[in-house]
Amino acid sequence: MKSAIAFALAATAAALPAPQAGTSEPLRFSGMALRSASPIHFGSINANSQAFYIGKNTTTHCPEDSAASSACETANTNQTIFGYLNGQGTLSLSTTVPGGQQVYVTEGDEATGQLAGQLKFTQAHSAATSGPALYDGFSIVYDARFQxxxxxxxxxxxxxxxxxxxxxxxxxxxxxxxxxxxxxxxWRVVQLDDSTPSAWQYV
Structure with a gap:
């Protein structure tokens, strides 16, 4: 009897769908801009100089003279990859550097001259930002639209x-x-295969 129950439970577990990316593990994706009849249409959204741009190349770094040198051989060096968990409202960059890198929107600060609304990211090994930062508010809505x-x-x-x-x-x-x-x-979400390598860090 016990073996029959165990078999039934195993069969039920096998029939359950695998967790979808973005629910228990971060959805890894790149960003593509859609604006018909414009110079940015189909442009990729790239990390560069602690901010994001269309029309500038992705910039990464990997310390080849350190203990991380083995990871540098396979690290992504030319594509900006984001990580997002549904319902959390926060966004990160897909990296292997300890501590990761977070994406934020500047809140604006008249005292320092920081403008509100710019999309930026933190340095590796640091949570420092260019001023007041908004980390919460990101979402993927219908038709793979990121807002x-x-x-x-x-x-x-x-x-x-x-x-x-x-x-x-x-x-x-x-x-x-x-x-x-x-x-x-x-901003169109372009989901990436899990085999796509992460960068060590973005700079």
Whole structure:
């Protein structure tokens, strides 16, 4: 009798669906901008200089002269990969550096001149930010759309020399003087296979 019950339980367990990415393990994804008939359409969202851009390359680092050198051989060096758990509201970068790296939106601080709404990330081995930071408010909604505080995003030209567009949260930009010529866009989540390697750290 016991063997029959054990067999039935095993069969039931085998029939249960595997946990979906993003529920018990972080969903790993890259970001793609959608804005028809614009220079940012289909552009990738890349980590560079502790902020995020369209039109700038991803920048990473791996300390090849340290104990982590073996990880450098297979580390991702050219793609920005995010990690997100459904319902938590926070966002991280997919890295192997101890402590990880968190993504945040600047809250804005008149005293230091920090503008509100810019999408940035923390340094490795440090929780320091460029000023007041908002870590909570990220979500994936219908049609693989990624938002912050229920709103989409703005891509604002960095300068007049076509050196990329900075990423800003539309919910926080009003009055922050992010710049002229900003383009609203939809952030499309592009889910990645688990075999895609993580970066050691982004810089």
């Amino acid at each position: 912050f505080e229920g709103n989409d995003w703005l891509a604002c030209p960095v300068d007049d020399f076509n050196s990329g567009y900075g990423i800003w949260a539309a919910s926080r930009v009003e009055g922050s003087n992010a710049g002229e010529g900003c383009l609203g866009f939809t």
